[in-house]
Amino acid sequence: MSDLLEARQVDTATRILDAAEVLFVEHGFEATSMRMITQRAEVNLAAVNYHFGSKDALFQGVFTRRLTPLTRLAVQNLDKLEAEAGPNAPSVDAIMHAFVDAALDIAHDPKRGGVIFVRLLSRTFVESHPALRESLPRHYEELVARYAQATAKALPHIDSNELQWRLSFAFSAIFNAFAGNNILRLFVSDPVVNARDPRLIATYLVPFVVAGLIAPATAKGA
Incomplete structure (x- = not known):
């Protein structure tokens, strides 16, 4: 019993x-x-x-049960990428694909949350609720550090302060896009953008993000 x-x-x-x-x-x-x-x-x-x-504890429970598979897979993708590159730095394009591919794998695996969790994760970052502010660093510390280090190695000519700005913009764009937010709907009655198809999002998103990361360095003092 x-x-x-x-x-x-x-x-x-x-x-x-x-x-x-x-x-x-x-x-x-x-x-x-x-x-x-x-x-x-x-x-x-x-x-x-x-x-x-409590509702806050429930929100954390929803978030944390899905977070571990995503962070583990994203780090594994980066491990594999760096092992294949050897002493060389992987390209920024490959680094961003390693992260986005992990999100896509989760999005297409209902057992690990599927697209619902990817959108929840993205929405969480967009809305930034206090219930997760203390727990996020603990869950994401390794993931953020690893991807920041890999990107810095690939872009040694970019000042560390500027690179942090670029990474902030890059991941903001990624999470906002996967959240399904179609800003064009505010201005266009029938936009062609399909903000609900994760693979289509990734097709256009990764080149956009990479272009911003590898853009020429801002002149000092600008």
């Missing part, structure tokens, strides 16, 4: 996480109410409080 009870509890927690994940993507964290989550998961509020304690 205890094994059956434990299995039911795991199933309930998973249903809550799955429901919250979809709702956070569709409506954002602030606009998603606990009532919306309980209705979608078909559980009562007591079950949510039992498993997670």
Whole structure:
């Protein structure tokens, strides 16, 4: 009986996480109410409080259960890329593809969250909720450091301060794009941009990001 009870509890927690994940993507964290989550998961509020304690804790639970596979895969892609390059620095294009390819692999694997999680991850960075500000550095420390080091090695002529600016712009563009935000809809009634197809996004996104990273260095004092 205890094994059956434990299995039911795991199933309930998973249903809550799955429901919250979809709702956070569709409506954002602030606009998603606990009532919306309980209705979608078909559980009562007591079950949510039992498993997670609070909405903030639930948000962190949704985020962290999917984050590990993405960070692990992105670092593995970079490990492989650097091993193949040997003493040479991989190209910036290859470095950006290593990261974006990891996101695409997750986006096409429902068991690891699929496209829903990629959009949640991107939306999290765009909205930057306080619930994750303390936990993000712990989860992303190795990933950010590795990609920053690889890019610096590929662009030794770019000042470290300017490179940080470029990386900030580059990853902002990546996360915003995968979040499905189509800014053109504010200005064009029927834009041709398909902001819901991850592979199509990557096709146009990577060359754009790479062009910004490898652009001529800004003159000192400008």
